[in-house]
Amino acid sequence: MVKRKAEITADALLDVIQGLIDEMPTVGQQRNRLDLDSRLERDLGLDSLARTELIARIKERFNLLMPDEGLLAETPRALLILMTQVAGVPGTQVTEARPSLPDSGVSAPTTASTLMEVLSWHLDHQPKRLHILHYGSDENPDELSYQDLWSGASRVASSLWQRSIRPGDRVALMLPTGESYFFSFFGTLLAGAVPVPIYPPTRPSQLEEHLNRHSRLLQNAGVRLLITIPAAHKVAHLLKIQVPSLRHIVDWNELDSGSGTPPSVLRQADDIAFLQYTSGSTGDPKGVMLTHADLLANIRAMGEAVQVTPDDVFISWLPLYHDMGLIGAWLGSLYFGMPLVVMSPLHFLAHPARWLWAIHHHRGTLSASPNFGYELCLNKVSEEEIAGLDLSSWRFAFNGAEPVTAATMQGFAERFEPYGFDGGALAPVYGLAESAVGLAFPPPRRGTVIDRINRDRFMLDGEAVPVSENDPDPMAVVGCGRALNGYQVQVVNGNNEPLPDRMEGRLEFKGPSATRGYFENPAATAKLFRDGWVDTGDRAYLADGEIFITGRLKEMIIRGGRNIYPYELEQQLGELDGIRKGCVALFPSSDPATGSERLIVLAETRETDQQRKARLRQAILERSTDLLGMPPDDLLLAPPHTVLKTSSGKLRRGAMRELYERGELGRRQRPLVLQVMSLLLSGMGRGLRSLYQRAKSYLFAGYAWMVFYILAPLVWLSVLLLPRLSWRWAVVRWAIRILRGLTATPLRVEGIENLPSADQPVILVANHSSYLDTLALIDGLPRDFIYVAKQELASKSYVRQFLQRLDTLFVERIDSRRSVMAVEEFASQLAAGRSLAFYPEGTFRAEPGLLPFRMGAFVAATQNGMPVVPVTIRGTRAILKSDSNFPHHGAVRIIIGAALEPKGDDWAESVRLKGVAREVIAHDCNERNLGFEDQVDLRE
Structure with missing residues (x-):
């Protein structure tokens, strides 16, 4: 034995x-x-x-x-x-000595690497469990289980696929809160595409501004399809005129009628999950790229800070096109398996008490709102509306997305304490889209921390000096907690030097969910990073690890040597009788005469009587002087809806400054008909330019194929008839250069000195991104190689005959035994002095990214003692994608790296060679690294 x-x-x-x-x-x-x-x-x-x-x-x-x-x-x-x-x-x-690891006791999909895997986990463990309760137009909520979400998303994914949406394409969602949004968002993911949430116009009077803002955003995203509802369809068609890339505008109901069988699309952790455009993206759209890994890292860190369990219940009225509502409320609830009770923002704004009653009825434990939501409940909810209300289940009341005011926090805690609310549940938090959503959270049940500091010292020197309780004029700053586990923060000065505690400066962070940058906006991306740190754009100071946000860097006004932030004055002016609360804006404006900054106050009022308006004006001047030590340079009293806000309720100070300096602030909106005509004329101009560009593209594509089909038969026949291999290669190289010359396709080869002489056999490994790669190598490299190709190419006789005459080696990728035997053939060719060319990725796809390398080339190198030459090909994917027969004009660049000599003949050396070669190619190809698995099919 x-x-x-x-x-x-x-x-x-x-x-x-x-x-x-x-x-x-x-x-x-x-x-x-x-x-x-x-x-x-x-x-x-x-x-x-x-x-x-x-x-x-x-x-x-x-x-x-x-x-x-x-x-x-x-x-x-x-x-x-x-x-x-x-x-x-x-x-x-033996087979049960260590069975498959059980999921008992696991309450969340801790091993999931994509959002689709999160849903798959719930489908495997609890498909019928309640996922969402949605309050629509009536008081009876609709229920959605995980199985319902999967079924609806599958129908949408199938319909998107039928409309030629492919992995990596961007799909805009202009939808209200409801099953249309949930199904469309996840359906887009299942189709392999990238959702781009936007919001529909709220008032006809703002139609022109709304479309102009979103047309820039959608152009930047390169959106191919927009999903909307019938009520917004006419508006959406105006967008189509403005956005050349937009091919389809569909009602969500059309997508919901799909077959229900989703396409089999492979996605992975580093793929972009969705684009989150930052609030106020206008002339310079900033679409934050958030991968599945980013989202899950941030969700897990926030869940750890909040100590989330499946027994929690999240209540939300936050818009789903905003990161706090989309990631914090919905995707967080999805990950941790807790029910989400959701209503639309309008449902809340019409009757703020509905939010509180939802917490009461469903025993909500978690809920969030910007500061104004707490103010609405504090000031607009009557005692009669909340008789019998019980808020004792609410253990985390998040306040974020806009400046948190101490008065609101204190007032809310006092007002609702008789209704069971624990003031310790109030949790001011801090986050930003560039970190997915969350960056700093307080510990559970701590309540609001308010730092009272000397106002003058802070405004003059940036030093946050604490003052006593009896100080007559303190500045109150609310603490937003500490950085989440795994994240780092620092405050730096103008020279990028870290500052000590209680000194104000620019806040930077590092963390596992930090974005890679802004989509198709390299200039803004370059400004975002500094030595691995991400610039938040906010000013803050630290005190014993607590983060105190003092304002946006771009909104700080320097006046008379003092740093002025607008929030406190805006709040106090909003308290004046006759001024619309929450509708006051303070912003700077350049003085064209002196070049200095002027201080502008804009306040909305319904007053029309000139005497009352004069008294309001005097009250504003007095309060401004009391708080800032100086009056504003200009004061505008304007009618309602003059103050501009983002979709999440933030003031658009930059846009108001632009209008003010153009003399257009407060000007009445043009009639709807004129707005539509203006958009149509603007769209027609863009449409004509787009038509011209498309005509050029089609003419080039047709011309390129004509040249190819003239050359191809001649080359094929020559290769089959010519007796010498060198002659065949000469004909092929000659034809490729004619094709490249006639299509004006530049080819640049770098590092040619790194290629060993022709009498030295080598193994060349190159990235693979297009059918044009081999043509580029044949043209650009001054020696012949035997190319290793996948066996599938030999399935058609005319292709097989052609490639065999060029001594192509076919490798079987599916049959493991035949694949291993190919290594022996590699050895015989190398021993005969022939050089081999491999595409170690084994295949390619339309979406940019370097796929994992297979081991064949590197095992052959170590076993035969042959150097490996890493070669990077750039530009071919842009000319001809794998899923398209439509060639585009472009340029090709080949970068030849230094030869890598094997230092042994074992498996470990093969792995090392593969790692070094892939690192060289990854650096030179400028595409992201993709893992070995994109995504497991959810329902296999």
Whole structure:
């Protein structure tokens, strides 16, 4: 009987597999949870040669000679069963030694790497569990389970796919709160596309401004399809005129009638989940790129800070096109499996007490609002409306998204204490879209922390000096908690030097959910980062780890040597009788004569009597002088709806400043008909320019294909007839250069000196992004290679005959045994002095990104002692994508890296070579790294 070195157990086998994974960094960084039912290639990233190495290690560890069928095993369980058969051990003795890891006690999808995997987890564990209660037009809520969300999203995904939406395409959602939004958002994800939330216009009088703002945003995003509702369809068609990339505008009901079978789309953690455009994105749209990894990291960190459990209930009226409502409320509830009770913002604004009664009826534990929501409840809800109200279940009342005022927090706690509300539940928080949503949270049940500081010292020197309770004029700043676990913050001065506690400066952060930047806006992205730190754009100071936000950097006004922030004065002016509360704006304006900043106050009032308006004006001047030590330079009393706000209720001070300096602030809106005519004329101009560009593109595409189809038959026939291989390659290279010349396609080759001489066989490895890659290499490299191609290319006889005449080697990617045998063929060609060219990604796709490398080229290099030359190809994907037959004009660049010499002949050296080559190509190709698995099909 053969003596085994180790007992055959599930634990022992999984340890061997884990050891192999740990030696392959690009796999280890991305791997899913390892258990007996993990798929070796799809889940763990072990290609055919890695599985060959695994079989060798099984032989070494267990002294077992595994049959060829071991290469075909898809899971560790299948391997384990085969091992027991070879060893003659009853399978029942070993297969349950370490079963698949159970999910008992796991209350959240902790191993999920994408939002789709989060939903998949709930479908596997609790498909019928209540996910959403939606209050629509009546008082009876609609219920959605996880299964309902999956079914509705599947129908939308199928319909999007039928409309040629493909992975990476952007889809805009101009939808209200409701199942249309939930299904469309997740349906877009299931289709592999990127949702872009926007909000519909609220008033016809603002139609022109609304569309002008969103047309820039949608142009920046390159949106291909917009989902909306019938009521907004006419507005949406005006957008189509403004946005050339917009191909489809569909009612959500059309998408909801899809087949229900979603496309099989692979996505992964580093793919963009959605674009969150920051509040007030106008002339310079800033679409924050948020990946699935960013969202899940931030959601998990916030959940840890709040100590969330599935027993919590989140109550929300926040808009779903805003990060706090979308990520904090909905996606956070989805991840942690807690019910979400949701109503539209209008439902809340019409009757603020509905929010409080929803908390009462559903025993809500978590809820959030900007500061103005708490003010509405404090000032607009009568005692009669809340008789019998019980808020004792509310354990976290988040306040964020706009400046938090101490008076509001104190007033809310006092007003609702008789109704069971615990003031300790008030939780001012801080976050920004560039961090997904959350950055700083207070500990549970701590309540509001208010720092009272010397106003003059702070405004003159930026030093937050605490004052006593009897100080006559303190400045009150609310603390927003500490940075979430895993995040770092610092406050720096104008020279980017960290400041000590209680010194105000610019707030920066680092963390696992920090964005990669703004979509298609490199200039704004460059300003966002500094030495790995992200600039929040906010000013703040720290005190014992607590973050105190003092204002937006761009909204700070420097006047008479004093730093003035607008929030406190705006709040106090809003308290004046006759001024509309929340409708006061303070902003700077450049004085064209002196170049200095002027202080402008804009306040809305319904007063029309000139004497009363004069008294209001005097009261504003007096209060401004008392608070700031100086009067404003200009004071405007304006009718309602003059003060501009974002979709989330923030004041648009920058836009008001622009209108003021153009002399247009407060000017009455043009009639709706004139606004529509203006948009139509503007759209017609853009449409004509777009038509011209499209005509040029179609003419170029047709011309390029004509040239190709003239050359192709001649080249094919020549290659089949010419007797010498060198002659065949000469014809191919000649034809490629003619094609490139006639289509005016520049080719630049860099690093040609790194390519060894023709008598030195090498292994060339290149990234793969288009069918044009091989043409570029043949044209740009001054020597011939044997190209290694996938077996599928040989399925058509005319292609197979052509490639065989060029000595192409075909590799079987599916059959592991045949794939391993190809390594022997590589060795024979190298021994004959021939050089090989590989695309180690094995395939390519339309969406940019460097796929994982397979091991074949690197095993061949180490076993035969051949140098590896990493080559990067840029530009071919833009010319011809994998999912398109439409060529575009472009330029190609080839970068040849220094040759990499193998330092050994074992598996570890092959892994090292692969890692170094991939790092070189990843650096030069300027595309993101993709992991071994994009996304598991949710319903397989």
